[in-house]
Amino acid sequence: MNDTSIYNECLELATRVEGLKNRIAQRREEKDKISHLNAVLSSIRDVSRLIIKEKDPQSLIQGICSSLIEKRSFHNAWIVLVDEHGRVTTGSEAGLGADFQKILQKIENDRMPRCCHMVLSEDRFLVTTNPCRECLNCPVSYMYDGRGSISARLEHDGRIYGILTVSVPIAYSQDPEEHELFKDVADDIAYALHSIDVERDRKRKEVALREARDKLERRVRERTRDLEVLSSRLLNAQEAERKRIAADLHDGIGQCLSAVKFMVETVIQQLDGKVARQAIKSLDALVPLLQESSEEIRNIIMNLRPSILDDLGILATIGWFCRQFTSVYSHIRLTKTIEIEEDQVPETLKIIIFRIVQEAMNNIAKYADAGAVSIYLGKKDNALELRIEDNGRGFSVDRFMTSGSSALAFGLTGMKERAELSGGSFRITSSPGKGTRVEARWGYSCVRSY
Ligand SMILES: Nc1ncnc2c1ncn2[C@@H]1O[C@H](COP(=O)(O)OP(=O)(O)OP(=O)(O)O)[C@@H](O)[C@H]1O
Ligand SMILES: [Mg+2]
Structure with a gap:
């Protein structure tokens, strides 16, 4: 074997070693990616469980952020929620610590970080490969050294609920599978927030309806009571009036009729029968009439208010x-x-x-x-x-x-x-x-x- 052939063999060996090294590195990358995706899937399962049981938005987003970093699928995760007018209402994070407050303060002072601005008003989904360089006005960008970030709008049925951002190793930040999984999680969270809203709205309406019904019932009770009082007064007034009319009739017309009857009878007795036969006849006819009138008046009096009741x-x-x-x-x-x-x-x-x-x-x-x-x-x-x-x-x-x-x-x-x-x-x-x-x-x- 001459020198040239030895050299060539060495070269070939070196190339094969290099190829082997590359394949080993590739395998390792693939393995890492699989374990990362497994971690992401496991986090998503945890998020799904939370979504089913948690009915308070603040606890929900806090739980989601913690779940997303717990399995080391993402290095940090944060969520900012907005109301229907786009005003920030609350936020939660995991892995960022106290610096997250600076993001909220910036938003409050109308200086929204780039990712929030873009995702809330332009793109539903945003990948930032190198936040350290691209997000200069973000107070937490320094934490993204060697990592990219993925942000998604939390939106359901046209209503924007907020933004979710996670940090991922730069290698996965452009991975379409990663993107799809992330979009699914964002959709699920938005749907959960929507359901909480609907439930809250339903409860609010139920309470309002109950209050309106109670108010109405109270008013009906008050009005019924008023009417009862009025009815009582009317019945009392009616009884008093009947009593008064009965007394008036008795003391007035009743007495008067008795007196007239008595006088007519006396006159009849005094008149000489021969002189005034016709007059006596007429006066005689008056007596039963007066008698009848007296009885009629007495009946009326008794019906108005029978004195026998009191007596x-x-x-x-x-x-x-x-x-x-x-x-x-x-x-x-x-x-x-x-x-x-x-x-x-x-x-x-x-x-x-x-x-x-x-x-x-x-x-x-x-x-x-x-x-x-x-x-x-x-x-x-x-x-x-x-x-x-x-x-x-x-x-x-x-x-x-x-x-x-x-x-x-x-x-x-x-x-x-x-x-x-x-x-x-x-x-x-x-x-x-x-x-x-x-x-x-x-x-x-x-x-x-x-
Ligand atoms: N015992 C009864 N037998 C048959 N019908 C009756 C009897 N009591 C009441 N009614 C019917 O009920 C109706 C209402 O009675 P209600 O006493 O309220 O009024 P009214 O007697 O017609 O008038 P008011 O009592 O004011 O003089 C009567 O018109 C009658 O048709
Ligand atoms: Mg009647």
């Missing part, structure tokens, strides 16, 4: 009312059952019970065409019960008692109002052809005057 009580008043009713409507069989003592009926309820009996019985007389009627007043289970029942033609209660139609049924609503305002309950049951039952019930502990 003898409710049981006697119901008795008197039943006698009056039977004398006028003799074809109706009336049964009265009283299972209570006078002193067991609270004083304030007496006039109310009478008004309900009066209205129910007047309705029976006017509409029921009934053959039998029963009145019950008694005490059951520490409650006072009043029931008026007829076997007449009945009617459709809904037609008169539903809101809106109650104006047609002044009598029915009046009974209900009186019973309820005095602390009781009221029920009217009827259907065409099946008779009518009016019931009022007062628990002794609930009775109140109105």
